[in-house]
Amino acid sequence: MILQNVQDGTARLAGKALRLVWGKNKPVTITVVVVVGVMKIWSYVKKQERRRRWNNAGKDVVVLHIPPRGFFCPNISPFAVKLETYVRMAEIPYVVDHEEPFGPKGKTPWITLNGEDVGDSQMIIEKLAAKFGKEFDAHLSPEEKAVAHALRVMVDEYFFWCLGVFRFGRERGRHLAYNTSLPWIFRPFMPMFINQYLEATKVQGVGRHSYREVDELGRKCLQSLSAWLGEKPFMMGASPTDVDAAVFGLLTRDVFCPPVSDYTRMLEKDYRNLHALCHRIKEKFWPDWDKCLDLKGRDRVLRMMERGKCSS
Ligand SMILES: N[C@@H](CCC(=O)N[C@@H](CS)C(=O)NCC(=O)O)C(=O)O
Structure with missing residues (x-):
């Protein structure tokens, strides 16, 4: 019934x-x-068209899928900067695609190599290192490799979240306006995106602490990196390894881009060797830095800063 x-x-x-x-x-x-x-x-x-283009990039040419160029540093995504820096360090031929920055794992960056898609900056680096014989840490002892691994994981998987809480929590995404042009259609959704990101920081765990506590966690990461680097030219000694690419990727925004943040001040005042490391990496691997920027966007922000609409 x-x-x-x-x-x-x-x-x-x-x-x-x-x-x-x-x-x-x-x-x-x-x-x-x-x-x-x-x-x-x-x-x-359109997707098929793009796919054809990527597959025709050439044998062993990496197609690097990353967000559009930033205004003051080549990319707003730290992992995109990390990966592009590694590809440059390894002198692997590559082309850039900005049309589809989010890849097989729903994250940016990702690559297509000889028709195969690979996601996650570190997995990509390890794959490229093996394929092209560019394992920059091959000369390290097992103990040094363990330290390099621990430092890299701290930067990518922990410090990243501390920075995220600062930028999207404390600063409510203020840095985005200085470094990337967001299509107007997405602007009304920004608060929603920011809240979604902050929810992710809570699931990860760092986002459950107060801003002051997270700032202290972030500062301790910088302190550890700085203490380990000491007087060495690069994180693991005389030559750069993928840890340098990771550190550079994460610190680029605070070293080279407005607005000045608490992290910029810390790097300039207390952790000068990290600041100098970033400049060294930029000079060595990014001689064409300005050509990799959205200069129109940069000039627009500089004019706004002059008129006082954006504070430096
Ligand atoms: N472990 C990944 C992290 C990549 C990542 O978190 N990328 C961010 C941008 S910086 C992203 O795609 N976020 C979008 C999302 O999480 O939905 C890697 O190393 O590539």
Whole structure:
């Protein structure tokens, strides 16, 4: 009996829904179906076109999928800077794609190499290092390798979240306006994106502490990196390794881009060797730095800063 009633109710509801979309609203329904269908086909064709382009980049040429160029540093994504720096260190031929920055794992950066897609900056680096014989830490002892690994994980998987809480929590994403042009259509969604990111920091754990506590956690990361670096030219000695690429990726924004942050001040005052390391890496591996910037965006921000609309 109950089952019969449920079935009747469902049938009545389905009938009503059908009348709604196929009754006097039929022209609207047809229009929506056609528009959505055309958009899907168009997006599929475009994706195929892009895929053909990436596959034709050339044998052993890395297609680096990253967000658009930043205004004061080559990319707003620290992991994109890290990976591009490694590819430059290793002198691996590459081309850049900004059309599809989010890859197989839903994150940026990612690469396509000889038709194969790979996600995650570190997994990519390890794959490229093995393929092209560019294992920069090959000469290190097992103990040194362990230290390098621990430092790199601290930077990528821990310090990154401390910085995130500072930038998106304490500063509410203020740095974005200085370093990237967000299409106007996305702007109303920014608060939602920021809150979503802050929820992720809570799941990770760092976001559950107070801002002051997180600042202290971040400062301790810088202190450890700085103490380990000491007077050495690079993190693991005389020559750069992927830890340097990771440190550079994470610190670039605070060293080279406005607005001045607490981290900028710490790097300039207390951890000068890290600041100098970033400048060294920039000079060595990014001689074309300015060519890798969105200069129009940079000039616009500089003009706004002059007029006092953005504080440095
Ligand atoms: N472990 C990844 C982290 C990449 C990552 O978190 N990228 C951020 C941008 S900096 C991202 O794509 N965030 C989007 C999201 O998490 O949905 C890697 O090393 O590539």
